[in-house]
Amino acid sequence: MEQRPTAPFGRVLTAIITPFGDDGSVDYVTFSRLVNHLVHNGSEGIVVAGTTGESPTLTPAEKSALFRAAVDAAKDKTYIVAGVGTYNTAESCESARAALDAGVDGVMAVTPYYSKPPQAGIIEHMTAIADAAELPMMVYNIPGRTCTLIEVDTLIELAGHPNICCVKDAVDNVPWSLEAINALPEGFAVYSGSDGVTRELVEGGAVGVVSVASHLAGVEIAKMVTATIAGDSDTARYLDGLLAPLISALFSEPSPMPLKAGLSAYWDSVGSPRLPLMNARPETTQAIGDALAAINEYRGS
Numbered sequence: 644m645e646q647r648p649t650a651p652f653g654r655v656l657t658a659i660i661t662p663f664g665d666d667g668s669v670d671y672v673t674f675s676r677l678v679n680h681l682v683h684n685g686s687e688g689i690v691v692a693g694t695t696g697e698s699p700t701l702t703p704a705e706k707s708a709l710f711r712a713a714v715d716a717a718k719d720k721t722y723i724v725a726g727v728g729t730y731n732t733a734e735s736c737e738s739a740r741a742a743l744d745a746g747v748d749g750v751m752a753v754t755p756y757y758s759k760p761p762q763a764g765i766i767e768h769m770t771a772i773a774d775a776a777e778l779p780m781m782v783y784n785i786p787g788r789t790c791t792l793i794e795v796d797t798l799i800e801l802a803g804h805p806n807i808c809c810v811k812d813a814v815d816n817v818p819w820s821l822e823a824i825n826a827l828p829e830g831f832a833v834y835s836g837s838d839g840v841t842r843e844l845v846e847g848g849a850v851g852v853v854s855v856a857s858h859l860a861g862v863e864i865a866k867m868v869t870a871t872i873a874g875d876s877d878t879a880r881y882l883d884g885l886l887a888p889l890i891s892a893l894f895s896e897p898s899p900m901p902l903k904a905g906l907s908a909y910w911d912s913v914g915s916p917r918l919p920l921m922n923a924r925p926e927t928t929q930a931i932g933d934a935l936a937a938i939n940e941y942r943g944s
Contacts, residue, residue: 671712748778754784769801808831834850841868
């Protein structure tokens, strides 16, 4: 990759949570309010029904309704990317067609989890979804959750598909990711998929981040990405350090448990996660509050 490519869905995307009501049903009203909150706080794109949105516990009908709700709430002010990937290729293709009907701007497909397919199977799976969606598509590489790494040669082959334009890299191995960025074809975009390594990956040529922490500190994350791309390393490193305690707290328990606790405490109630996830511990919520206090002090300075 000779130069940083265009960011197909903006520089900062938020992997949005799915709010639930007291009865466990999707709270579409709060979801729409949160979309607008994110749009006004640094998010240029929103990923709906990804891992952070508890996609494994959402029904196909709920996902489709969330895609439509996001499009309606965004009103063309931000990119909407629909999380459509599962470990079932046929179901993923059906979800991609539903996302297309909902009017989203793109789709994201995670590596098939649990089944641990070979690289050839990953290629066929992603190709089928890309063909079904007929939309720009992000591939999601997160071996810590799926148990399977999308290898660089596989990414290079997928990049040849006219609809597959980028990868969300949550490999959590910075040297590997930097080598991948350099090996990928010109024009194929890499997004950091882990808040804790965003600055390093953007320094190495990534175009931005699909963030969790941007629910609570989107403006600061956007400033850090902008500073990094501009070569303002002092500002970027300062903001990276400022954000580090928040990111640590948000991933101290399985995500999105801490994030939902933080939003309910410091934004508005978004409900509990669906089982098998649970409410975060009180000390996790306190750690998020402590981190936000430092960020708020920076905002007031």
